[in-house]
Amino acid sequence: GENVEQHPSTLSVQEGDSAVIKCTYSDSASNYFPWYKQELGKRPQLIIDIRSNVGEKKDQRIAVTLNKTAKHFSLHITETQPEDSAVYFCAASWGAGNQFYFGTGTSLTVIP
Amino acid sequence: GAVVSQHPSWVICKSGTSVKIECRSLDFQATTMFWYRQFPKQSLMLMATSNEGSKATYEQGVEKDKFLINHASLTLSTLTVTSAHPEDSSFYICSASHGTSQETQYFGPGTRLLVL
Numbered sequence: 524g525e526n527v528e529q530h531p532s533t534l535s536v537q538e539g540d541s542a543v544i545k546c547t548y549s550d551s552a553s554n555y556f557p558w559y560k561q562e563l564g565k566r567p568q569l570i571i572d573i574r575s576n577v578g579e580k581k582d583q584r585i586a587v588t589l590n591k592t593a594k595h596f597s598l599h600i601t602e603t604q605p606e607d608s609a610v611y612f613c614a615a616s617w618g619a620g621n622q623f624y625f626g627t628g629t630s631l632t633v634i635p
Numbered sequence: 636g637a638v639v640s641q642h643p644s645w646v647i648c649k650s651g652t653s654v655k656i657e658c659r660s661l662d663f664q665a666t667t668m669f670w671y672r673q674f675p676k677q678s679l680m681l682m683a684t685s686n687e688g689s690k691a692t693y694e695q696g697v698e699k700d701k702f703l704i705n706h707a708s709l710t711l712s713t714l715t716v717t718s719a720h721p722e723d724s725s726f727y728i729c730s731a732s733h734g735t736s737q738e739t740q741y742f743g744p745g746t747r748l749l750v751l
Contacts, residue, residue, distance in 0.1 A: 555738040557738075557739065557740075559742075563746075564745075565744065565745075566728060566742040566743060566744045567679070567728070567742045568742070569739060569740075569741070572738070572739065574738075591712075603717055610680060612679070616738060618738050619732065619737055619738045620666065620667050620686075620732065621738075622681055622684055623669075623679075623681070623740060624668060625678045625679050626678065627677075627678050628677070628678050630676075
């Protein structure tokens with residue numbers, strides 16, 4: 524089956540700096556890669572996703588890059604704000620109707 | 636759009652009792668629903684995949700007779716924890732996807748179960 528690794532497990536940045544979280548996957552059949560943000564005690568919220576036919580996607584301060592050859596994808600958050608503090612999970616999937624294989628999560632702290 | 640609700644949000648029960656958790660897609664039809672379990676400071680662990688009108692597919696190590704899943708309609712799936720024990724205490728989260736044409740999963744708010 525698929526194996527998703529996520530690094531780092533914890534990340535602290537100063538407000539205004541950028542944060543980068545990286546994930547690798549093992550199954551070349553995976554073609555959908557979402558990123559979720561989860562605040563303590565709350566549900567995971569989709570923040571951005573990318574499909575395998577795209578190399579990069581951006582939504583305001585958030586961007587995701589995908590390298591299919593190397594089987595890794597990264598989340599980039601620019602101009603970080605304290606409200607960005609949360610746990611971020613990456614996932615890989617074979618597509619619609621299929622399960623997600625989640626990374627182990629990254630706890631991001633933005634220091635004011 | 637794409638709102639998923641879960642009920643109850645938290646429950647406390649005695650050992651040996653059964654607890655039913657409901658997961659509803661409020662504004663879309665969910666062909667597939669997923670049930671996860673999450674321990675503190677850990678990732679989401681998939682328990683089972685549920686397709687409307689068919690039996691759930693359980694992940695390895697998840698007891699199907701203990702965690703009963705029913706997906707009777709396109710907007711409702713239920714998870715029943717039977718004969719609950721303290722080790723079943725956890726945060727249970729469901730997710731739903733639109734169907735075979737949509738990859739995204741939308742998560743419910745979760746149910747915190749405490750078994751005494």
